[in-house]
Amino acid sequence: NHLLVDERPKDDMTSYVQGEFIDQYDLYEFAAQAVPEDNIISRVWLESNAKNADGGNIKHVVKTHDTEYEDDEDTLLGTAFGHTKSKEYLVNPNTGEQWTLDELDAIQAGIKITG
DSSP states (O other): OGGGSOOSSOOTTSSOOOOOSTTOEEEEEOOOOOOOTTOOOOOEEEEEEEOOTTOEEEEEEEEETTEEEEOOOEEEOSSSSOEEEEEEESSOTTTSSOOOHHHHHHOEEEEEEOO
């Protein structure tokens, strides 16, 4: 599924994954980042685009240190137009500390259907 959600810039929803069931979600692993060891990670930013002509709800899910964390639910407004959801993590939700390079390289993230 990662090949369908890895474009930058986004492709206006010509490639996508889909789900049909409440609590269904995908988590994605990311390639190791080429960040010099002396750099500071100031944030992790998640962004997704979703649509559902019938409406519905979504959440981001991030997995770090073998624990999954969900952010606040967003409502899809029941239109054919995409809804952009974003979430900024200034610290690792597991440790409450600034992200490390190892944590960044091990993170998994995705989106969950919640309603």
